[in-house]
Amino acid sequence: MKIAFAGKGGTxxxxxxxxxxxLLARHRKVLAVDADPNSNLANVLGIxxxxxxxxxxxxxxxIYDRMEIKPDITPGPVPGSFYKLNPRIDDIPEKxxxxxxxxxxxxxxxxxxxxxxxxxxxxxxxRELLKHxxxxxxxxxxxxxxxxxxxxxxxxxxxxxxxxxVVEPTLTSIETAGRIKRLAQDLKMNTRFIGNKIKTKQDEDxxxxxxxEGTILGTVSFYQDxxxxxxxxxxxxxxxxxGILLEVDxxxxxxxxxxxxxxxxxxxx
Amino acid sequence: MKIAFAGKGGTxxxxxxxxxxxLLARHRKVLAVDADPNSNLANVLGIxxxxxxxxxxxxxxxIYDRMEIKPDITPGPVPGSFYKLNPRIDDIPEKxxxxxxxxxxxxxxxxxxxxxxxxxxxxxxxRELLKHxxxxxxxxxxxxxxxxxxxxxxxxxxxxxxxxxVVEPTLTSIETAGRIKRLAQDLKMNTRFIGNKIKTKQDEDxxxxxxxEGTILGTVSFYQDxxxxxxxxxxxxxxxxxGILLEVDxxxxxxxxxxxxxxxxxxxx
Numbered sequence: 001m002k003i004a005f006a007g008k009g010g011t012x013x014x015x016x017x018x019x020x021x022x023l024l025a026r027h028r029k030v031l032a033v034d035a036d037p038n039s040n041l042a043n044v045l046g047i048x049x050x051x052x053x054x055x056x057x058x059x060x061x062x063i064y065d066r067m068e069i070k071p072d073i074t075p076g077p078v079p080g081s082f083y084k085l086n087p088r089i090d091d092i093p094e095k096x097x098x099x100x101x102x103x104x105x106x107x108x109x110x111x112x113x114x115x116x117x118x119x120x121x122x123x124x125x126x127r128e129l130l131k132h133x134x135x136x137x138x139x140x141x142x143x144x145x146x147x148x149x150x151x152x153x154x155x156x157x158x159x160x161x162x163x164x165x166v167v168e169p170t171l172t173s174i175e176t177a178g179r180i181k182r183l184a185q186d187l188k189m190n191t192r193f194i195g196n197k198i199k200t201k202q203d204e205d206x207x208x209x210x211x212x213e214g215t216i217l218g219t220v221s222f223y224q225d226x227x228x229x230x231x232x233x234x235x236x237x238x239x240x241x242x243g244i245l246l247e248v249d250x251x252x253x254x255x256x257x258x259x260x261x262x263x264x265x266x267x268x269x
Numbered sequence: 270m271k272i273a274f275a276g277k278g279g280t281x282x283x284x285x286x287x288x289x290x291x292l293l294a295r296h297r298k299v300l301a302v303d304a305d306p307n308s309n310l311a312n313v314l315g316i317x318x319x320x321x322x323x324x325x326x327x328x329x330x331x332i333y334d335r336m337e338i339k340p341d342i343t344p345g346p347v348p349g350s351f352y353k354l355n356p357r358i359d360d361i362p363e364k365x366x367x368x369x370x371x372x373x374x375x376x377x378x379x380x381x382x383x384x385x386x387x388x389x390x391x392x393x394x395x396r397e398l399l400k401h402x403x404x405x406x407x408x409x410x411x412x413x414x415x416x417x418x419x420x421x422x423x424x425x426x427x428x429x430x431x432x433x434x435v436v437e438p439t440l441t442s443i444e445t446a447g448r449i450k451r452l453a454q455d456l457k458m459n460t461r462f463i464g465n466k467i468k469t470k471q472d473e474d475x476x477x478x479x480x481x482e483g484t485i486l487g488t489v490s491f492y493q494d495x496x497x498x499x500x501x502x503x504x505x506x507x508x509x510x511x512g513i514l515l516e517v518d519x520x521x522x523x524x525x526x527x528x529x530x531x532x533x534x535x536x537x538x
Contacts, residue, residue: 008307009278009416014441038277038417038448040441110448111422114455118422120387147278147416148307153380153387170499172283172309179307186383206500230439231475 001259002130002141004035004157006184007166008176009147012196016166016220017144018044018235019248024140025102025236031089031133032103033143035126035156037110037119041144046234047098047105055109056096056129057122086134100236108156123154131159148176152183161259162190167211169195169203174210190262194251195219217258218251220244270528271399271410273304273426275453276435277445278416281465285435285489286413287313287504288517293409294371294505300358300402301372302412304395304425306379306388310413315503316367316374324378325365325398326391355403369505377425392423400428417445421452430528431459436480438464438472443479459531463520464488486527487520489513 005017017032018041024030034041034050042050089104097104109122135141143160145151157163163184167177177193184191193215195207199222208216223244229235238245274286286301287310293299303310303319311319358373366373378391404410412429414420426432432453436446446462453460462484464476468491477485492513498504507514 009280011279036417037419037422038445040444043441043444111418111452114421114452114458115424115427116422116455118387118389118392119419120389123387146419148305149380150306150388150415150419152383153306153385155384158384171501172312172499175309175312176307183380183383186385189383230441232440 001162001256002135002143002160003255004143004145004160004163005166006145006151006157006163006180007147008168008173011166011168011173012220013147013166014040014044014144015226015229015235015244016164016194016196016248017041017142019244020252021045021103021142022236022238023245023249023252024142029089029102029139030104031139031141032105033126033130033141034105034107035123035143035151036146037108037122038146039107039110042098042105042107043232044229044235045100045103045105046236047100047103050098050105050107053098053105053107054096055122056092056106057109057125059093059096059129060121060125062093086132087129088134088136089139103236120154123151123156127154127156127158130157149179149183152180152187155187158187158189160189162192162255164217164255165191165193166196167193167207168197169199169206171210174207177211192217192255192258197222217254218247220247220251270431270525271404271412271429272524273412273414273429273432274435275414275420275426275432275449276416277437277442280435280437280442281489282416282435283309283313283413284495284498284504284513285433285463285465285517286310286411288513289521290314290372290411291505291507292514292518292521293411298358298371298408299373300408300410301374302395302399302410303374303376304392304412304420305415306377306391307415308376308379311367311374311376312501313498313504314369314372314374315505316369316372319367319374319376322367322374322376323365324391325361325375326378326394328362328365328398329390329394331362355401356398357403357405358408372505389423392420392425396423396425396427399426418448418452421449421456424456427456427458429458431461431524433461433463433486433524435463435465436476437466438468438475440479443476446480461486461524461527466491486523487516489516489520 005013007013021032108126165177165180167173181191198219274282276282290301377395434446434449436442450460467488
């Protein structure tokens, strides 16, 4: 499975992506991709010194070097000949990854200095890399997108199997989710909603009423003890029976079922 | 004053920007600028149908038209000759603004379709417009930035007097604030922190410990009744003595004092 997490800032994208990575990594190998220039996934996974991870965009320069292409002469995506290699996760050089148990974390890249420009080159390289990356059947990709909608203009997650859109019981997060869904449809992407930080039955009803019955993959409760995570703890270090992990596990099972039924339809249809 | 609000997604940038706009607009004229492609400022200000506001980037095309310049031949920022006009707020055509009381709201522009590209052209035009916009002494600008840090690469708020960075009592929002401050320093911008959603003395201490004593302009409490705003209410419709408005008013007074003392220093220094 290749899953990307999107949504308004602060809805809990990174937390839920971290929970899903934790769950998948119990039995499988996971490539965790932090596609947010304001990266936080390393924190949530308890991988120290995340901001020191060499961004994957620098792999482009490495490839250019090997091919003796100068980036200032051939800007934009890596030339097609690279993709003929159909890289696997194991082909990504160690220096661009940080490992923890079954998780390999890569980061897209960020803004290095004020006024130094946008993250378009980083987004383009990541999009093209993911498009050509080959997974074996014991491997998954979980990607945490930046807040908001710009990544959909760039189609960074365009090759993912599913875009999970996280909402909380606020109107602005639900409006953002609607925008994300519309833009993802332009890209012919599968989308699913998750309701997060649910405190009351009214919260759940509010989300269902706004997004429509039957559109929601599942909901996750508001956890007061997430305070510990907010203050610097990690999802991967939670006990196996932590409430949030149990709830996300249920969602993961629905998602796996849906994806395999979609796959079935593709095969038989 | 020209103030921009930045911070991690979900910290309350738009809410606090909306509160400041509401307070300033009691006595002055405010240009409210929504520089987030995932725009929400209209909601917070109770301006209906915000997503239908014509984005200011289309003014560029209007100018190009008048100058008989074709955007596909002359891309990027508007040519210098336009700026010789030194536009005032009143020079912005009505169709790009939505008014409510003393507030004029403009929106930067957004992603129209999945895969249609980034918001670099929108950001560039807004940056250049703000750089050349002339305010009279009864006018202020309050701008709500997109979540995260990419706008600092683009220097969209580069001409503002002050970048207010909103944090909540979470490690990730404080790390984001640190990144924003560093990037803003590259742009030689003034920055100030506001602590938001403070529930306990421990929350306040956590923020102060992480950001450093004396660096925080002020704090705003967590308001349970903000739930109403979250579910679709507007800050501008709160009663004058609403707690959040009283707290933001205190912050506004500190900010005004600091800015005028900075101004004094510039004059006498």
